[in-house]
Amino acid sequence: MAKPGYGKRSAPDQQRPKPDDFQNLPPREAYLASLIDQLPENAAMDAKTLAKAQPLYGQQAVRSALNELGRAGHLRRVRRRIPPAEGETGTRWVFHTFWSRTARDDEWWAGTLEGDVTPEAAEPAAPEVSEDVVRPSEAYDVLARLGLRDPRLALSAADCTALEELAGEWLARGMSPDQLSQVLTAGLPEQVHSPRAFVRRRLTDKLPPDRPVAAPSPRPRSMMECTDCRVPGRPEALPGGLCRGCSGRDRGAEPMPTQTQIHQVRARVEEMRAALRG
Known part of the structure; x- marks a missing residue:
């Protein structure tokens, strides 16, 4: 609030x-106009x-x-001379910024404030204060820009800070910043009396469910089998992909011929030699 005798006057x-x-x-002026329109009487407007x-x-x-809002007919800055209080000397001035939600032309302003208005006092420029710039979170940025999408939801810096955690929960659950903005600004009533309370209610009531956690894929129930005969077995039982039988590791040496077989072979060899001599 402004000091007594200063500030907003409707x-x-x-x-x-x-x-x-x-x-x-324009968007900037519309955003600030909506904010100013919600300020109480005598609120500071510098x-x-x-x-x-x-x-x-x-x-x-x-x-x-x-300055642009003044040109558009929404505000006028006024200083008024008031009589000195008892025991005081000299002239006292109070400064007001008259605000009109309804844009007015110069003639209307002059007629309304006639007799009370003197030329505007030049407001000294406030010195710029160098501060570290802290980048706001994505949730804070969404909230801060709601007033640009719809002036009825213009939030103050304190409002954005208070609602930041709730908005962040939406983003953590898979909602994109643009989707969140659409949810908060869709289907607004004709008049939003308290943007902060309205946004908090929507953030709470319409909170989407947690994103389901993907279930781990079940390990395939499989068993190796022999490449040749397709007999199943554990990997260690199938080196090279072959069972013992197919790899030949369970085959013994070739059986030795019997004596009869040996004599038969020798006799056959002698018959062949005799035929060649004859």
Whole structure:
């Protein structure tokens, strides 16, 4: 919140919030407009504070976006002179940023603020602060960009941090960042009063089941068999893929001829020699 006498003031006679309130604005301006529209009265609206309140844009980008929102008719910065309090001297000024969800032209702004507006005070540029850049997680990035897909779900940096773990669980269960964004932004109601609570509810209620763990493939129930005769056996019993019988290791030496067989062979040899001499 801004200091007393400063900050956001809602302009009168605004239309009720609608999903397409900022659809004609560029994505950056639409995102920040949706965020500003949800801020309470008297909330700080300087570039430095708004840069810290959301995860996408730094001070310079926010400052440029505020200028564009002013040109589009959504805001005016005003300083007002107020009488000094009792015991005080000199002139006191308070600074407000009037915000209108409904875009207004210059004539409307002049008529609405007539009598209370003096030329805008130049806001001093806030010094840039050099900080280490920490790359956000994929889940945080998905949440931070929801407001670009639909301004109704513009989340602050604190919102993204609070919901980061839930969103990360979706990604861990196989959901791609784009699929997660589609689930969170699909079928939104006409008005989302609390983007953080709405996104948390969807992340919780629609959480997909754990990815099934692939069952280990059963070891094949197989047994080696002899390459030749196909007799089955354990590997150690079939060296070279052959059983003992087919490898010849169980065959003994050739049997010795009998004496009768020897005499028959000798007699046959003598007959052949006699025939050759005759």
